[in-house]
Amino acid sequence: MRTIGLIGGMSWESSAEYYRILNQGVRDRLGPTASARCVLWSFDFAEIEALQHAGAWDGLTARMVDAARRLEACGAELLLLCTNMMHRIAPAVEAAVRVPLLHIADPTAERIKAAGFRKVGLLGTAFTMEHVFYKGRLAARHGLDVIVPGQDDRARIHRIIYEELVAGIVRAESREAYRAIMARLVEEGAEAIILGCTEIMLLVQPADSTVPLFDTTALHAEAAIEASLRD
Structure with a gap:
């Protein structure tokens, strides 16, 4: 099982759903005590939301890239950006790490x-x-x-x-x-x-x-x- 890196907190309401779906899905496939191998970087969405509405995409990109690199350093072998909108900067994240990003x-x-x-x-x-x-x-x-x-x-x-x-x-x-x-x-x-x-x-x-x-x-x-x- 490869380790999944989750760039979450945008918002945590949906990140919690990601965590639930991942673990339930692995349990269904591998058995009742199995769960997903994953690491999570969770943002303070208040900070992200303010940057989004200010159009501060350079700052947002820097934060997403930093999160991706941190997850890679923690052993993530596959990355998920747990938000549709922030896939606007997906190419910059992909270019910053060696592990694949699964585009939503x-x-x-x-x-x-x-x-x-x-x-x-x-x-x-x-x-x-x-x-x-x-x-x-x-x-x-x-x-x-x-x-x-x-x-x-x-x-x-x-x-x-x-x-x-x-x-x-x-x-x-x-x-x-x-x-x-x-x-x-x-x-x-x-x-x-x-x-x-x-x-x-x-x-x-x-x-x-x-x-x-x-x-x-x-x-x-x-x-x-x-x-x-x-x-």
Whole structure:
């Protein structure tokens, strides 16, 4: 079993889900007392969130690279950046270490293609929905047609993530808002929806959508299990 390095704390609510999924997955495969071999670097998200909204990407990159190097020094043989949005600086992290970084978009796209879908809706922070680093990878590497909500809906999604989900707050009215937004994406032709923020799975479940949901948190962690156990 290879040691998995987790760059987490963005937020810890979803990092806890990564830890649960990794350990449950290894236990299911190897037996009731087995658990994942992993090391975690957990950020203070208040610091990260402030830098994100200030657009301080050089500072964010330096922090992610430092975390990756620390995990590598601790024996990590595979890295996970436990957040969709911070994959904007994934190339810098990959260049700074010798161990592989498993990009969160790739296992998600592979599962979508295996299910036979090509046109997908994307939910996430405004950074993820509006910048090319995520949509561009899905399109260029995987041939997916990605659509995002309109401006007002993007603002609502972003606000709920930062004001509620990262703080562990789950509100019924926010679930209804997400349901309505997903329905509008389906009306625009989305055959499936990507939950492109690692906290969204705390709010919505498959029953909240008329098309399949692809939870990046679960898919990323499951791909890490497979990579860790691969010969």
